[in-house]
Amino acid sequence: MICMRCSAQAESLAAFTRENRILVTGASSGIGRAIALLCNRLGATTIAGGRSREKLEAAKAESAAPEHFCVEPRDLLEDTENLPLWVKSLREKYGRLSGLAPCAGEASVVPLREYDLATARRCYDINVHVPLLLARGFADRRNNAGAGASILFMASAAATADEPGLCVYGAAKGALLTAMRVLAKELGPQRIRVNALAPGIVRTPMGEAFLHFLDDEAREKELAAYPFGLGEPEDVANMAAFLLSAAAKWITGQVVVMDGGRY
Amino acid sequence: MDENSFLTLLQDTLQCEEALRPELPLADVPEWDSLAAMAVLALGSRRFGRKLKLTQLRKAVTVGDLYALLGTG
Numbered sequence: 001m002i003c004m005r006c007s008a009q010a011e012s013l014a015a016f017t018r019e020n021r022i023l024v025t026g027a028s029s030g031i032g033r034a035i036a037l038l039c040n041r042l043g044a045t046t047i048a049g050g051r052s053r054e055k056l057e058a059a060k061a062e063s064a065a066p067e068h069f070c071v072e073p074r075d076l077l078e079d080t081e082n083l084p085l086w087v088k089s090l091r092e093k094y095g096r097l098s099g100l101a102p103c104a105g106e107a108s109v110v111p112l113r114e115y116d117l118a119t120a121r122r123c124y125d126i127n128v129h130v131p132l133l134l135a136r137g138f139a140d141r142r143n144n145a146g147a148g149a150s151i152l153f154m155a156s157a158a159a160t161a162d163e164p165g166l167c168v169y170g171a172a173k174g175a176l177l178t179a180m181r182v183l184a185k186e187l188g189p190q191r192i193r194v195n196a197l198a199p200g201i202v203r204t205p206m207g208e209a210f211l212h213f214l215d216d217e218a219r220e221k222e223l224a225a226y227p228f229g230l231g232e233p234e235d236v237a238n239m240a241a242f243l244l245s246a247a248a249k250w251i252t253g254q255v256v257v258m259d260g261g262r263y
Numbered sequence: 264m265d266e267n268s269f270l271t272l273l274q275d276t277l278q279c280e281e282a283l284r285p286e287l288p289l290a291d292v293p294e295w296d297s298l299a300a301m302a303v304l305a306l307g308s309r310r311f312g313r314k315l316k317l318t319q320l321r322k323a324v325t326v327g328d329l330y331a332l333l334g335t336g
C-alpha cells in the first residue's frame with residue numbers, strides 16, 4: 001500500500017534492503033509508527049516495539065511487507081536496566097541491527113511549582129535512560145551491522161524552545177541531545193552515525209495531549225504560530241528514514257529541528 | 264570475583280566476540296582502545312569499588328593483569 005502523504009523524494013533518497021534491520025520503539029503509535037511503516041515500505045526489516053501488541057499488530061497489518069514487520073511488545077519502563085540484553089536477544093532472533101530509532105515517549109507538562117521527583121524521574125527514564133540503554137545495546141559491536149549503522153534519537157523542539165511548563169520534558173530532551181552529540185564522537189570510530197530530530201507539535205496522541213494542557217486561548221495562539229500548520233507523523237518519518245539510510249552517510253552528530261516554522 | 268566470571272564480564276565490557284584468556288596480551292585484543300579503558304575504569308568503580316587511574320590501567324600488559332588490578336581481593 002502506498003501512503004500518498006509520504007513524499008516521493010524521500011522514497012527515492014532513502015532505500016533499504018531486508019538485511020537492514022531497524023529497531024523502532026514507540027512503533028504502535030504516532031511518529032514511531034510512521035517511521036516503522038515507512039522504513040518497511042522502503043525495503044527495511046522493521047522490528048517494531050511498543051506496549052500494546054494489538055496496536056503493533058494493527059500497524060503490521062497496514063505495512064507494505066508484513067513478513068518483514070516484526071512485532072516485539074515490551075514495556076520499556078519495566079526491567080529498564082536490562083534493555084541492552086533485550087537488544088542482544090533481538091539480534092539473536094533476527095540478525096545484526098543496522099538502525100535504531102527509539103521513539104517511545106510520554107508527554108509531561110509540569111511547571112516548577114508542580115515539580116516532583118517521581119514525575120521527573122519517569123520522564124527522564126523514558127526520554128533519556130531508555131534511549132541510551134537501547135543505544136548501548138545497539139552499539140555493542142556484536143549486535144550491530146558495523147560500518148553504516150545508524151542511531152536516530154527523537155528529541156523535541158521543547159529542548160530549545162524554553163517554554164513555560166517544559167522544565168522537565170524539555171530538559172530531558174535537552175539531555176538527550178547532549179548525549180547524542182557525545183555518542184556521535186564515541187561511536188564515530190565504529191562508523192556508527194548518531195543524529196536526532198527535534199519536532200514541534202505533531203498530530204499524534206501525544207501532540208493532542210500536549211495541546212490539552214493549554215486553555216482555549218493559548219491553544220488558538222499556539223496553532224496560529226505554526227505557519228505551515230502542525231506536523232504529521234509522516235513529515236517526521238520522511239526525515240527519519242533519510243537519516244537512517246545510507247543516503248545520509250556523511251551526517252552525524254546533528255539535530256534537525258522540524259517545526260513548520262514555529263520557532 | 265572468580266577469574267572466569269571476571270573474564271566473562273570483561274568480554275562484555277570490551278564487546279569481544281571471542282572468549283578472553285588471562286595470558287592474552289592486551290595488545291592482541293583489537294577492542295582494547297582508549298574508550299575500552301575508560302569503560303574498564305567505570306566498571307572498576309561500579310562493580311568493584313576500585314578507583315583506579317588510567318595510568319595504572321596502562322601498565323597492564325595482559326588480560327590477567329586487569330584481573331589482578333580489578334577483580335582480585
Ligand SMILES: NC(=O)c1ccc[n+]([C@@H]2O[C@H](COP(=O)([O-])OP(=O)(O)OC[C@H]3O[C@@H](n4cnc5c(N)ncnc54)[C@H](OP(=O)(O)O)[C@@H]3O)[C@@H](O)[C@H]2O)c1
Pocket residue numbers: 025026027028029030031032049050051052053055074075076077078102103104105106126154155156157198199200201202203204205206207208210
Ligand atoms: N507528538 C509531538 O508533538 C512530539 C513532538 C516532539 C517530540 N515528540 C517525541 O516523539 C516521540 C513519539 O511521540 P508520539 O507523538 O508519536 O507519541 P504517541 O503517539 O503518544 O506514541 C507514544 C509511543 O510510545 C510508546 N510508549 C510509551 N511509553 C512506553 C513504555 N513505557 N514502553 C514501551 N513503549 C512506550 C507507546 O506505546 P503504546 O501505545 O503501545 O503504549 C507509543 O507507541 C516521543 O519521544 C516524543 O517525545 C513528539
